[in-house]
Amino acid sequence: MGRGKELTKEQIAAISSRTLVGKDNEEISAITGLALRSVQRWTKKCKDAGDSDPPLQKKRTGKARLTSQRTLKVLQRQVDLEPRISAKELREKNPRLLQDFSVRTIQRRLRDDLCFQYRAPRRKPILMTLQKKKRLLFCKKYSAWEPEKWKKVLWSDEATFTVTGNRGGKVRLRAGWDPYHPEYTEGTVKHPESVMVWGALGYHGTGELLALPKNLTVNKERYLELLADHLEDCFIACQNEIFQQDGAPAHTAKWVSSWFEWVGVDYIRDWPGNSPDLSPIENIWALMKRRLRGRDTSTVPHLVAQLQVIWANLDPPSSRTWPYPYPNVSRAAGRRRATRPSTRGRCPRFHSTRPLVLQSQLLACERSPPFDLPTLLARLASPSSRQHAVTRLTCASMRQDRVNSRPERMCR
Structure with a gap:
């Protein structure tokens, strides 16, 4: 009994x-x-x-368990060979061994005994063989860097945010009312508007977040103008010495590399392509997209305003999600960022003056394809402390040439 x-x-x-x-x-x-x-x-x-x-x-x-150690070994071997296989497919492939087991029992054995978690696969960029080799060489080269040196790196990147039509918050719907009434719905469109932003951050805080104009493609001229206007402020705000950027064509252009050499900016030259997982600023973009939920992003101005608020309120622990170990520091970086004095107009390396407009116009008139920036700067005999401004204004002149559709004044 x-x-x-x-x-x-x-x-x-x-x-x-x-x-x-x-x-x-x-x-x-x-x-x-x-x-x-x-x-x-x-x-x-x-x-x-x-x-x-x-x-x-x-x-x-x-009750005594039906699954034996032999059954668990068979399950483990098949899941190792086919990670995407489901419990139902396992039962169908092994009718003699698992015919007395329910699908739920197989799921419990996989989770509790074999410690297999069943979840959606992580999304990551597809890497080619050459890209994998470059990543390996990059990791071997910079693995010798100490954490103190990584703290001197200023990380930068662009990101795109989409207008969602969300007006913020939730709605209270009375029982029996139509949930599809316009008062209780959020409108969607097939091709929503978006805004591209450029930001930079370091170990000691965040730099500037710039919203680029609508329908603007970031080419080498616009990117160089952006760096000439805002890079120095970001270096001072974040207390960094080394600049990092990804391998986008506008970033690796000869113009940009020559400008870095002229102004004396130390930067990471061999950043591997298609490697967003190596940059900590990607974690900040994901964090900002999560914090946009429930906020008013129904229009582009509202979206930009919310992005500026989130960026300004990033606490130092959030902006220090690094891929390497680092010590914790105080939260005074946010106060230093808020109270730092403005340096615009004080540093001749990064800010231009009005007399340089004439030099930039002269440089734009004398250029001829193929456009060689160092040669033209040397021909102009401009001081090295002001050549960055000449380059920036020349880029603006070339952009205006493209607008005016003058093929003879376009650079190749």
Whole structure:
């Protein structure tokens, strides 16, 4: 005969209390309605425990498991060979071994015994063989860098944010009302507007977040103008010395590389392509997209305003999600960023003056294809401290040439 149901905590407490007042087993069995043998067993436990509480009911082992070690090994071997296989497919591929098991049982064995987590695959860029080799060489080269040197790197990147039509918050819908009424819905379009932003951050805080104009393609001229206007402020705000950028064509153009050499900016030259996982600023873009949920992003101005608010309120722990170990520092970086003095117009390396407009116009008139920036700068005999501004204004002049559609004044 099998064992009966386990006694509850209340039934055990009832037996214990009546045992302490001196009632015999027959009386306790009649009062509680429990079997006499169960009462005798728990009465003995109560007397052995004395004044202390009796031990609780031990949990039973339950029904014997159907899955053996051989079955688990077969499951593990097949899942290792086919990580995307489902529990139902496992059962269909092994009819003789798993015909007596339900799909739910197979799922429990995979999760509890074999520690397989069933989740959606992570999304990552597709890497070609050459890109993998470059990543490996990059990691070998920079693995010798100490964390203190990585803290001097200023990370930069562009990101695109889409107008979602979300006006912020949620709605309260009365029971029985139409949930598709315009007051309770959020409008969507097939091709929503978007805005591209450029940002930079370092170990000690964030730099500037710039929203680029609508329908603007970042080419080498516009990117060079952006760096000439804002890179120095970002270096000062983040207290960094080394600049990082990805391998986009506008970033690796000869113009940009020549400008870095002229102004003396130290930057990482061999950043591997298609490797966003190596840059900590990608974590910030993902964080900002999560924080945009529930905010008013129905128009481009509203979206830009919300992005500026989120960027300004990034706390230092969020902006220091680095791929290497680093020590924690104080939260005073945000206060330093908010109270830092403006340096625009003080550094001749990054900010132009009005007399240079004439030099830039002269340089734009004298250029001829193929356009060689170092040669033309040397021909102009401009001081090295001002050549960055000449380059920036020349880029603006070339962009205006493209607008005016003058093929003879376009650079190749």
